[in-house]
Each structure stands twice: as C-alpha cells, then as structure tokens.
Amino acid sequence: MAASSTRRSSRSSAAKKKSSSSKNGAAPSANLERDELLSAYREMQRIRVFEEWVIRLFQEGILPGFLHVAIGQEAIAVGASMALEDEDYIGSTHRAHGHVLARGSDATGMMAELLGKVTGYCQGKGGSMHVADMSRNVVGANGVVGAGAPMMTGVGLAQKFQDTGRIAVAFYGDGASNQGNVHEAMNLAQLWKLPVIFLLENNRYAESTPYWQQVPVEDLIVRGAAFDMKSISVDGNDPLAVYDAVTEAAAFARSGQGPVYIVAETRRIEGHYVGDPEVYRPKGEAKEWKQGDPIPRFRAHLEEAVGVKASELDAIEAEVVAEMEQVVEDAKAAPDPAPEDALRHVYVEEPYPGPVIGV
Numbered sequence: 001m002a003a004s005s006t007r008r009s010s011r012s013s014a015a016k017k018k019s020s021s022s023k024n025g026a027a028p029s030a031n032l033e034r035d036e037l038l039s040a041y042r043e044m045q046r047i048r049v050f051e052e053w054v055i056r057l058f059q060e061g062i063l064p065g066f067l068h069v070a071i072g073q074e075a076i077a078v079g080a081s082m083a084l085e086d087e088d089y090i091g092s093t094h095r096a097h098g099h100v101l102a103r104g105s106d107a108t109g110m111m112a113e114l115l116g117k118v119t120g121y122c123q124g125k126g127g128s129m130h131v132a133d134m135s136r137n138v139v140g141a142n143g144v145v146g147a148g149a150p151m152m153t154g155v156g157l158a159q160k161f162q163d164t165g166r167i168a169v170a171f172y173g174d175g176a177s178n179q180g181n182v183h184e185a186m187n188l189a190q191l192w193k194l195p196v197i198f199l200l201e202n203n204r205y206a207e208s209t210p211y212w213q214q215v216p217v218e219d220l221i222v223r224g225a226a227f228d229m230k231s232i233s234v235d236g237n238d239p240l241a242v243y244d245a246v247t248e249a250a251a252f253a254r255s256g257q258g259p260v261y262i263v264a265e266t267r268r269i270e271g272h273y274v275g276d277p278e279v280y281r282p283k284g285e286a287k288e289w290k291q292g293d294p295i296p297r298f299r300a301h302l303e304e305a306v307g308v309k310a311s312e313l314d315a316i317e318a319e320v321v322a323e324m325e326q327v328v329e330d331a332k333a334a335p336d337p338a339p340e341d342a343l344r345h346v347y348v349e350e351p352y353p354g355p356v357i358g359v
C-alpha cells in the first residue's frame, strides 16, 4: 500500500521487530532511535498546528461545520500509530484529525475535506466528522458516539476470517464507553478472539458532562474484567508510554490471543467543540490541565533525557509551521465541488471504485 507523501512517522518492519523484542524486559520504547523520537515530536506538532489552523479558520468564518479538536491528546494518536503496521486499520471518532494525520494521511487532503473542497478525502462531502482514507486503512471518523467499536470489531472479524495478520483499532472516548454497543462489541470480540484493540481515550468529559457525572466507576480499566479481556492502563499524555502499551497490545492481538482493552488517561484542554463557551467548566480547570500538555512535556524529555538540542526542536517546529501554512494555502485554493455533483456519492456507483476491507 503506497504511503502518502506527508507520512513521517512510518516505521520499517525491521525497526518494529527490534523494538518489540527488547531484551531484559526493557520497554519497547527504549529501543526507539533518535530520529524516530524526533519524528514522533514532529508528528505531535503537525497535529497541534493543523488543529490551531482549524480553530483560526473557523473563527474567521472560512471553515464551516461543527468541529472538535483534540488539543492535548496528540500523544495517544502518535504513540499508537507508531506501534501499528501500515496495513493495520483504525476507526476514529468525531475528534479525528490527530488519529488520521498520525496514520500518514495527507494534511492538505484533510484540510481540503474540512473546507468542503473537491480535492478533500471525501470530495468535500464528509467534513471533519466523516473523513476517511482507505489508502491508509483509516476506516473513518464517526459522528455517532461509540460506533467505531462495533465497526472495528467487524473489521477485526474480516481479518480473522481472511487470516491477514492485520489488526483493527477502535478509538473512543469515556462518554462512548457508556454506550451499549461498545459493550456488545467488546463481548463479541472477546468471544471470537478477534484482533481488535479498544483504545479508550479518557479525556474526562463527554460534551459538557464531566466524568464523575457519567461514569460510575473510579477507573474505567475495571470494565475489561467484565469480558475477561487483557487490559492495559496508560498515561495518555506520554507518547512513549502509549507506544509501549499499543506495541504490547498489538503483539497480543496479532498472535490470535484476542482483543485488548487500553485505557489512556488524558485531559480535554479545549472545549467540546470549537466555539464552545464552556460555561459548565470549573474556573481554572483548563489552565491546570494545560500543565500536563503532552507536547512541552515530550520536548522536555527529548532535551533532558535524550540530549536533543533546543535549536533542533525549534527547527522542527518552524518547519511544521511552514508546512501547515502551505497546507492551508493549497487547500483554500482547491476547487469547490460542482453543483451538479451535489446528489452523487449517496449510493455506490457501479462498478464499486473502492477497496474492500481485508481483500
């Protein structure tokens, strides 16, 4: 499968094999090379700057629609993606930009989609909540909360039937974790030992409802026991911890032992949607949560533990800013869809043009 030109965090199979077979019980991330760590930092910055543009373009009235950013949650998207093979599948949520970019999807195609341009991933008809990129096995963002879990369970079933060796990852939130269909999906996935990772991003909010008002358990990890499912808790604001967790989960799922449940703890620094007045939020909470922002935290790690010079990280940041300026310029300049195509792409047009999952 061809990698997109913007893919930067793609890891060779050889590097992955080395990482997942670390000696002396060391975490797989201990084997990541310097350039892989810098790639992860760049990818987190790319997602952040992309979403800062999303906010700016919305505020300028240029970007239409209902938009959700995952600012502060970049470590999960990037750490998880680094641990997956290119051929694996992911299913995302309404907060999807980071997951999709981390898989190597083209940022200009993404921005064009958000702007409703014909060069967008869904020819401008999907927008932020429905972007999909089958060239990268991104089965799609999803506006239906919790719907990714049964979808990716189905994708996992296809992998098992066809013995592809690929796995399916369902990202979902703490709010989605209360949906019945998520529990049904986890139940079947475990019953049939499907190669699925249920990756719960606990950002402590579902729209305006804080965690304590919607979840009756202190720690969501206990729910894995209901399905006797291998369960891993992880600091979702640390990309290396996420990488380690997903590396372990992927090896387990790929080996045929069944699904894995991961709970990644993070924080929703911004509002639920772009423009959210956040009247429900305790004063000072967002500011406090920003202290745990994964990007400066990872930067400090790179400087202090890896010995990367500040100037090198500054240069990466400047390159990302320039890249995203170009992305926005190119996406804005792209043509709009033709009015006569407004009613097309509702039903499949024969012959079916897309790939069939698992074939």
Ligand SMILES: Cc1ncc(C[n+]2csc(CCOP(=O)(O)OP(=O)(O)O)c2C)c(N)n1
Pocket: 093, 094, 095, 143, 144, 145, 146, 172, 173, 174, 175, 176, 177, 203, 205, 206, 207, 268, 272
């Ligand atoms: C089935 C369904 N119910 C309700 C909604 C409205 N809704 C959109 S986002 C959201 C909150 C989801 O919270 P969570 O799963 O924690 O994800 P987060 O927004 O925190 O990323 C809700 C209730 C929806 N889109 N779909």
Ligand SMILES: [Mg+2]
Pocket: 173, 174, 175, 201, 202, 203, 204, 205, 206, 207
């Ligand atoms: Mg949430």
